[in-house]
Amino acid sequence: MTTAASENAGLVVRGLTTTFDTPRGLAIAAADVDFDVAPGEVVGLVGESGSGKSVTLRSIMRLIREPGHVSGRVEWRGRDLVAMPDEELRRIRGSEIAMIFQEPMTALNPVLPVGLQIEENLIAHTTLNRRERRARALELMNIVGIPAAESRLDEYPHQFSGGMRQRAMIAIALACSPKLLLADEPTTALDVTIQDQILKLLLELRDNLAMSVVLVTHDLGVIAATCDRMAVMYAGRIVETGTVADVFARPRHPYTRGLLGSVPSGGAPRTMLYSIDGTPPSLTELPVGCAFHPRCKFATEECLKTRPPLSGVAESRLAACFHQDDVAAMEPIL
Numbered sequence: 445m446t447t448a449a450s451e452n453a454g455l456v457v458r459g460l461t462t463t464f465d466t467p468r469g470l471a472i473a474a475a476d477v478d479f480d481v482a483p484g485e486v487v488g489l490v491g492e493s494g495s496g497k498s499v500t501l502r503s504i505m506r507l508i509r510e511p512g513h514v515s516g517r518v519e520w521r522g523r524d525l526v527a528m529p530d531e532e533l534r535r536i537r538g539s540e541i542a543m544i545f546q547e548p549m550t551a552l553n554p555v556l557p558v559g560l561q562i563e564e565n566l567i568a569h570t571t572l573n574r575r576e577r578r579a580r581a582l583e584l585m586n587i588v589g590i591p592a593a594e595s596r597l598d599e600y601p602h603q604f605s606g607g608m609r610q611r612a613m614i615a616i617a618l619a620c621s622p623k624l625l626l627a628d629e630p631t632t633a634l635d636v637t638i639q640d641q642i643l644k645l646l647l648e649l650r651d652n653l654a655m656s657v658v659l660v661t662h663d664l665g666v667i668a669a670t671c672d673r674m675a676v677m678y679a680g681r682i683v684e685t686g687t688v689a690d691v692f693a694r695p696r697h698p699y700t701r702g703l704l705g706s707v708p709s710g711g712a713p714r715t716m717l718y719s720i721d722g723t724p725p726s727l728t729e730l731p732v733g734c735a736f737h738p739r740c741k742f743a744t745e746e747c748l749k750t751r752p753p754l755s756g757v758a759e760s761r762l763a764a765c766f767h768q769d770d771v772a773a774m775e776p777i778l
């Protein structure tokens with residue numbers, strides 16, 4: 445049943461679990477992931493390479509293919525995206541919900557001019573006529589800051605620089621004024637100036653469209669600059685959530701503390717440097733107990749036997765650590 449309250453609820457993810465059958469066994473790439481994104485809110489997902497950030501985003505959009513399998517609930521404005529018929533999902537995808545992929549070249553069609561790719565989205569999801577579509581495409585190119593937009597509409601993706609391609613992909617994603625944007629490393633590999641411009645653009649759109657954003661990044665500087673709340677992922681699980689201010693000021697999970705501690709103090713960090721010893725576990729052979737225990741200075745007997753549940757001081761401020769009070773009691777980092 446759809447209620448007015450749930451229609452306003454934005455994105456609600458519950459128990460999202462994604463596994464892959466691999467020759468080495470079942471890889472649990474995302475496990476029991478829970479998070480919410482309110483209308484107009486920007487939530488960051490952060491974690492090391494392979495922690496399950498992209499898999500989580502792709503699972504929300506039902507873009508996981510064999511040998512992958514997704515379970516759990518993804519509610520968007522009160523409707524379950526996991527259980528919804530393909531046809532209905534296709535209508536929502538690209539219009540209400542848009543995604544920006546990690547690698548623009550794979551998301552863009554190489555044999556179609558950029559302007560036409562924007563128009564294709566408009567053909568699929570609006571009743572605009574040809575002239576109106578062209579005008580809207582031009583408007584979008586201007587919004588994302590592509591110079592000489594009029595002539596660039598007829599160019600192909602390979603004629604665009606990396607930064608311009610990223611902008612083109614954002615223009616396509618935004619063609620139908622989505623209410624939810626899933627952005628996977630939208631600014632990685634771009635230089636700092638362009639990165640700042642694109643993040644600023646996303647925040648403007650968030651304000652103008654009351655758009656919700658899930659932003660995946662491994663860059664804590666990007667989280668600090670753009671997000672309201674954040675979730676830290678480790679080995680497929682969310683291990684800490686909270687407002688960006690709270691998590692940065694007083695991390696409650698040793699992994700988060702390690703990530704933040706490895707960031708140079710003074711000014712927003714641009715890259716995440718790892719000072720945490722060791723490497724993440726294999727997803728087919730996760731350690732018993734807490735998956736982080738082999739790398740953790742706080743680990744005790746309990747951590748080797750039992751996986752700590754996400755718990756904490758408030759519903760919106762959680763950490764999956766038995767020793768979170770000790771972690772929080774440490775000297776502030778920044």
Ligand SMILES: Nc1ncnc2c1ncn2[C@@H]1O[C@H](COP(=O)(O)OP(=O)(O)OP(=O)(O)O)[C@@H](O)[C@H]1O
Nearest residue numbers: 464471473492493494495496497498499500662727
């Ligand atoms: N099709 C697949 N088959 C098997 N394993 C997969 C598949 N797709 C993803 N995985 C595994 O899922 C895990 C999580 O991958 P994911 O791409 O979500 O990581 P990530 O956090 O986005 O990392 P990065 O920062 O490098 O983008 C990885 O170990 C990856 O090998």
Ligand code: NI
Nearest residue numbers: 497498499546
């Ligand atoms: Ni990724």
